[in-house]
Amino acid sequence: MKRVAGVVTALALLQCASAASADDLPPPIYELKQAEASTGSNIPRRQVWGSKVPMNRRYDQLTPEEQASVKSVYESMAPGDEPPYPAEGLVPIFKAVRTISDYRFAPGEVSIFVDVDAKGDAIGASIMKSPDTKLTNALANVLMITKYKPAVCGGAPCRMSYPFRITFSTVH
Numbered sequence: 001m002k003r004v005a006g007v008v009t010a011l012a013l014l015q016c017a018s019a020a021s022a023d024d025l026p027p028p029i030y031e032l033k034q035a036e037a038s039t040g041s042n043i044p045r046r047q048v049w050g051s052k053v054p055m056n057r058r059y060d061q062l063t064p065e066e067q068a069s070v071k072s073v074y075e076s077m078a079p080g081d082e083p084p085y086p087a088e089g090l091v092p093i094f095k096a097v098r099t100i101s102d103y104r105f106a107p108g109e110v111s112i113f114v115d116v117d118a119k120g121d122a123i124g125a126s127i128m129k130s131p132d133t134k135l136t137n138a139l140a141n142v143l144m145i146t147k148y149k150p151a152v153c154g155g156a157p158c159r160m161s162y163p164f165r166i167t168f169s170t171v172h
């Protein structure tokens with residue numbers, strides 16, 4: 001009898017877990033604002049905006065259209081294949097970007113390709129474009145310590161690069 005009760009409890013827990021659908025996800029975030037307003041203002045300014053996908057979602061939480069947008073930066077990818085993606089979504093990376101840019105701001109475009117192995121670990125970074133060496137090195141360090149969802153090639157985890165591009169601007 002105890003065994004049956006345990007199975008019923010487990011099934012009930014599984015049913016509750018499966019009920020946590022897309023409706024339970026937080027609303028998508030496409031921009032980040034300052035944590036605190038600047039001196040002399042009550043309005044926190046936008047610091048990161050223009051993302052094509054919600055920053056607060058993991059890859060598996062993105063809609064098929066949003067996943068297709070992420071895949072579109074790769075030259076060719078088979079239908080079942082997936083690119084690497086930050087395991088916790090983009091928010092942790094862009095929070096670090098915001099902090100770095102507060103200390104070292106340089107307007108311009110940064111382009112970094114992070115080599116991600118089949119376990120989801122960053123194993124190298126190639127800086128393709130940079131307005132400032134120190135700023136870009138700090139960003140590369142953030143990207144190197146980030147854990148990624150590994151890419152999937154032919155149904156198995158594989159090594160692939162994750163492109164990170166951001167443009168720093170003084171426009172608010």
